[in-house]
Amino acid sequence: MDFLRLDFSRHIFRALAWGMVTLGLAMGALFPLFILVFGVPQDIAFSRSFIISTLIAGFVVGNLNFLLASRIVRPRLTRLAERMQHVRNAMQRATFSGDWSACDPADCRLEERDEDEIGAVAKSYNALLYALHDAHRIEDRIRNFTATLSSKLDLSELGDQALRLLMDLSNAQGGALILERQGEWHLLASHGLTSPAQILESPAFHTLRESPKQTRMSLPPEVSVDAILAQFKPSDVLLTPILNHGLTLGWCVLASATPFAEETPRIMPLLMNGLGLALNNALLHDDLQRVAALDPLTGIYNRRFGFKRLEEELSRAERNQSPLAAMIFDLDHFKRVNDTFGHLAGDRVLIRAAQLARDLLREGDVILRYGGEEFVIVLPGAGLQDARNVAERVRFAISQAEFPIGGDQSLKVTASIGVCATNGKQPISAEALINAADQRLYAAKASGRNRVIADESLQENTPSAH
Template sequence: MIRLTKKVFFDLAIWMIGLGLAMGVVFPFFMVLMGVPAQMVLTPWFFAACMGAGFVVGTANIGLARGVVGKRLRLLAERMRVVEGNLNHMAAGDGMEDCSPEDCYIAVDSSDEIGESAQAFNNLVGALAEAHQSEGAVSEFSRLLASQMELEALTEQALRQLMGHTRASAGALLVETEGELKMAASHGLRGPADLGQSDHVRAAMRTGQLQRVLLPPELTVEGVLADFKPREVLVEPVMYKSVPIGVIVLATGEAFDEKGLHRLELLRPGLALALNNGLAHERLQRLAALDPLTGIYNRRFGLARLQEEFGRAVRDSSPLGVVMFDLDHFKSVNDTYGHLVGDRVLVHMAKLARSVMREGDVLVRYGGEEFLAILPAASREDCRAVGERLRRLVQESAVRDGEQEIRITVSAGVAATPELTVDSPNDLVSQADQALYEAKDMGRNQVRIA
């Protein structure tokens, strides 16, 4: 329609009143065609009455349009001003607290263009709210992960956040360390340790692509993945600079919605950066804890572990033993063959000691050629047996230097609680050290018990 002014309702009034007046002019001729005598209707007074009626009808129509359409448009404008205010608050770093559905949404109570406009406005408000929530979620997720450097705490916190944002009922987070996928955190999964061998997990790591596993609702599997009957499982690789460093596994009793999948994609880059930092921190921690020559724990870290194990033994009233041992006549090895060969002997010694210890035992290079084995839940007799196995193994082995075989022996001292009454881990080590010196004084190549 041709625009006459810059005001739509004023244009509408002009057109409606004009149409009413035109109908008033045409109506008398229509009456003549209908058989009414011309002398009755083609009169100035009848023309004036018809045009007056057309004017009244046009005016009434514009009033109705303003009341029906204008009211909805004013409501739409009012809501738009509220959204504008919220957008300004968002730009200033505030939220959209004033734009709840009750405050901003418009009721869609018609199926015409007005209803379509209201629905489009509501969709716009919903998209803005979702964008703001997603931005806030990413910001909060990144902030929480940035506050954690320890890998265990970081992955536990990340998994809780991911499950909350995707409404998953169970999940796990695996990270790649030393060429293997290892479980870092899990919740609600049965047998999570086996996830690293899953074909879907391996495919995600190999391709770097999301794996979606939809399970038929009627399917029942013995030993199902989770403690509930999953409907869908997501296996999402975590990529850092195009290199997979971990895998997210999420399971739900219902299919994941697009909102959850979108939120997961937004959170994944922050998780990748945090995981990479956590793995780097763990590597640095491990390097700081290890003796660079033998690859076993150094004295500082070893004594810290002993403190932990001693505290656990006291709390649980469980045994704790230590074996202090060192190489006999090691100085003569260095003097005769040189320090490089001496280093090889120490490395050989550490490998033999690890071979006789259990998983969970702690081996420490205490100083020079002296080593300390920390044996949680081991009695004095258990510790003596470990020391004796090590002594025999060292005596029967040799380190080759060219054509020469360098044979060594070891002396050991054993101390254990509760057989010994000690007040601190230092007392326990002191008792084992004293037993070691007794073994040295009595001829070496033997194990003595404190």
């Protein structure tokens, strides 16, 4: 502040003082010539005393003019310098502390009451201050948005969190995140939209996604937007591609009943950079989790992850007091297949058997490779009779299928299945449930193979984990 004040004092006002005093002296020196026009005698006009008097008067007037200008202008310029220095110091502190509250325009702005050049400077200063404040506000939004999402690795959780933040930042009433995976488009998250899946079928979206650039468009008439309290037709729809290293990972669709703020279309691509990075990390994590969870031969869950899913389903069944069934099926005389045709042929049989069983299950059912030629199927919500019916369909499908083992050769294979179930009212561990199903499997093998055993009496004697 002192530096700026000295700068004004020693340069602008010093030059102003010299200029005004010089002008006063010049006017004093020219005044005797001027009064000759009005008939003043020459001996009086050019007398020594009169010239000295006019020079002194010019000097005094010049100084008075300087003092008057200094009194009017200096405080305004000094206040401007002080505010600028305050903002400069606040910016230096905020650069390291991250706290920009001291640069709030409400505290640092200048009054704009004057219409002269200094008033114009004040207006420009205030405009710069508001622009700086807006820039840091947007920067904070982007940083907070990116930091919030950076720790999310679950795709579903990430999508839901990101969309809620984006809707809040843009004041949108409806929105959706659309993700591209393996050439197909999927709805990752949606809020406030009655029929978000219709966006994927929109011809306009199919055209737009070929050119990854932000655009505004109106939803087709068949797509309605559902606000929290009322139905409304969006007046502004913003579609922004989610990019990561030049690749389009998906699209963000935001709908508002009123036009978006002017800054929204500008800030969205910046937010999409952070979302693209977070989505890429989540996709990589999801792929790693999927690889770690799957049996490399059959593509179904491996034993470790499958048991984790079984424990989750058992906990859910106990909370809801709902039934759950489990079965183990084993390919009959599988060792003979390996010994006769080789392990490659045996692998083909296992892959085919897992595929046949998986095709007969519901979306929420779980199938895992228990070990060797044994497989476990978990049926949430299924009682013993329902599970018995599913087991019979699996056994029949395997017994009727042809199992290609290479070339023109194929085999016929059968399976034995043990089934058990819990009603969800009695606590039971995953290990106890599988042991009970294993008992039935051995009973099925002992009674001739290629059959299903689901014995109620065995269910009653199932050992409890507690």
